[in-house]
Amino acid sequence: MNMTESTLDKDYKEAVISLLFQLADDDFLYAYRGSEWLGLAPHIEADVASSSISQDSMGHAAMYYKLLEELGAGKADDLAHIRPSSERKNSILTERANGEGFYMETPLYDWAYEVVRSYFYTQAKKVKIDSLCQSSYRPIAEAAVKVKMELYYHKLHWETWFKQLLNSTDVAKQKMTEAIARVMVDFGDVFSYGNQKQLIEKCALIDTEEELKSNWKMNLDPVFAVLHVEVPAIPEKAVRNGRNGEHTKDLDEALLTLSEVYNEDPVAIW
Amino acid sequence: MGMNTSVYVSTKRVNEILKNVKDPEIDSVSIIDLGMVEKVTTIGGNVKIVLLPTFLGCPALEIIKKNTMNAVKELADVKAVEVEFVYHPPWTSDRITQQGHKDLRAFGIAPPPRHMKEDGSWHVDCAYCGSTYVTMENIFGPTACRSILYCKSCKNVFEAMKPVSTLL
Ligand SMILES: [Zn+2]
Numbered sequence: 001m002n003m004t005e006s007t008l009d010k011d012y013k014e015a016v017i018s019l020l021f022q023l024a025d026d027d028f029l030y031a032y033r034g035s036e037w038l039g040l041a042p043h044i045e046a047d048v049a050s051s052s053i054s055q056d057s058m059g060h061a062a063m064y065y066k067l068l069e070e071l072g073a074g075k076a077d078d079l080a081h082i083r084p085s086s087e088r089k090n091s092i093l094t095e096r097a098n099g100e101g102f103y104m105e106t107p108l109y110d111w112a113y114e115v116v117r118s119y120f121y122t123q124a125k126k127v128k129i130d131s132l133c134q135s136s137y138r139p140i141a142e143a144a145v146k147v148k149m150e151l152y153y154h155k156l157h158w159e160t161w162f163k164q165l166l167n168s169t170d171v172a173k174q175k176m177t178e179a180i181a182r183v184m185v186d187f188g189d190v191f192s193y194g195n196q197k198q199l200i201e202k203c204a205l206i207d208t209e210e211e212l213k214s215n216w217k218m219n220l221d222p223v224f225a226v227l228h229v230e231v232p233a234i235p236e237k238a239v240r241n242g243r244n245g246e247h248t249k250d251l252d253e254a255l256l257t258l259s260e261v262y263n264e265d266p267v268a269i270w
Numbered sequence: 271m272g273m274n275t276s277v278y279v280s281t282k283r284v285n286e287i288l289k290n291v292k293d294p295e296i297d298s299v300s301i302i303d304l305g306m307v308e309k310v311t312t313i314g315g316n317v318k319i320v321l322l323p324t325f326l327g328c329p330a331l332e333i334i335k336k337n338t339m340n341a342v343k344e345l346a347d348v349k350a351v352e353v354e355f356v357y358h359p360p361w362t363s364d365r366i367t368q369q370g371h372k373d374l375r376a377f378g379i380a381p382p383p384r385h386m387k388e389d390g391s392w393h394v395d396c397a398y399c400g401s402t403y404v405t406m407e408n409i410f411g412p413t414a415c416r417s418i419l420y421c422k423s424c425k426n427v428f429e430a431m432k433p434v435s436t437l438l
Contacts, residue, residue: 055329059327062327063326063357145358149434
C-alpha cells in the first residue's frame with residue numbers, strides 16, 4: 001500500500017524525511033512540556049485536559065516516527081529518545097521550559113505562557129494539518145486526516161482558555177499580553193522548513209511557508225477581532241532556527257530527563 | 271485444493287472470538303462493536319487482523335493488540351496471528367454499532383451523538399435518566415475519547431463518548 005523506500009525518488013524521499021522529523025520533533029517536545037503540567041494546572045478540568053492533549057500529541061509524534069521507521073530512518077523509539085539536540089528539528093517554541101524551577105522541585109510555571117504557547121502552536125499545527133491532508137505523500141495525508149479529528153478538541157480547549165483570560169481581570173490581561181510577546185519572540189521558525197525549504201516546497205508535501213503563515217493569521221483574525229487585539233506579527237527571521245538543529249539549553253535539559261526514563265527501560269511501551 | 275487435511279480458520283470464527291476482546295478502559299464494549307476491527311483475513315491457519323486506533327495516543331492500544339492476539343491464538347487450528355494498526359481509513363465514532371451504543375449506556379457512558387451542528391457543537395442526553403437538560407463540564411474526560419457532562423435533571427455527573435468525525 002505504502003510507497004516503499006526503494007520506489008521513492010532520492011530527492012523526494014529526503015524531503016519527506018526532513019518534513020517528518022520537523023513534525024515529529026515538534027509534537028514530541030510539545031507533548032513533553034504539556035505533560036510537565038500534570039498536577040499543576042490551575043483547575044482540575046485543565047489538568048485532565050492537559051494530560052489528554054499531551055497524550056494525543058505524543059501519539060501524533062509516535063505516528064510520525066513510525067512513518068520515518070518505515071522509510072528506513074531508524075527505529076521509531078530510538079528516533080524519539082536518543083537523538084542529540086543538534087539533530088533535533090523541532091521549533092524553539094516547543095522546547096522552551098514552562099517557567100522557572102523544575103517539575104520535581106518547586107516548579108514556578110507560568111500558566112499564561114502555557115495557554116498562549118499551546119493556543120498559537122495548536123493553530124499553527126491546524127493550518128499544517130489542513131494542508132497535509134492534501135499531501136503528495138499518501139501516508140502523511142492519511143495520518144493527517146486522523147490527527148485533524150483529535151486536534152479539533154485541542155483547539156477548542158485552548159481557544160476557550162485564551163479568550164477567557166484575555167477577557168478577565170487587568171492582571172490576567174497583563175500576564176497574557178506579556179506571554180504573547182514572549183511566545184512571538186520564538187515564533188520565527190514555527191513555519192520555517194529551514195535549509196530544506198526549497199526541497200520540501202518543491203515536492204508538494206505541504207503548503208509553502210508563506211501560505212501557512214497567512215492561513216494562521218486568517219484563522220486568528222476573527223478571534224482577535226472580538227478581543228480587540230491585533231494578531232501579533234510573526235518575526236521575519238528566526239533568532240535560532242530549530243529546523244536547522246539550532247537550539248537552546250532548555251532542549252538539552254528536556255532530552256536529559258526524557259532519555260533518563262527511556263534508558264532505564266528501553267523496551268517499555270510508551 | 272485436493273488435500274482436505276489442510277487446516278482452515280474461517281473469518282467468521284475469528285470475528286466471533288473478537289466479540290470477547292474488550293476495550294480495557296470500557297470493559298463492557300467489544301472491539302467489534304467499537305468499530306475498531308477493519309479487516310480479518312485468513313490463509314490456512316494464519317490469521318491477520320487489521321485494527322483502527324480510536325485515538326492515536328490511547329495507551330490501551332498495546333493492551334488491545336495483545337488481548338486480540340491471545341484471544342485468536344485460543345482458536346483451534348490457528349497457527350500464527352498478526353495484528354496491525356493502520357490509520358486509514360480513520361476510525362470515526364459512527365463506526366460504533368447499535369450494540370456498542372447499548373453496551374456503552376450499560377457502562378454509564380452516553381454513546382456519541384450521531385449528528386453535530388454546523389459549528390461543531392453537539393448534544394447528548396443524560397446517560398442515566400435520558401434528560402436532555404445537560405451541560406458540558408469538561409470536553410476532556412478520564413480518557414481521550416470521553417467528555418464529562420452534568421445532568422440538571424437527575425443531578426448526576428456522567429460521561430459521553432466524543433463524536434469523532436472527518437467533518438471536524
Ligand atoms: Zn440525568
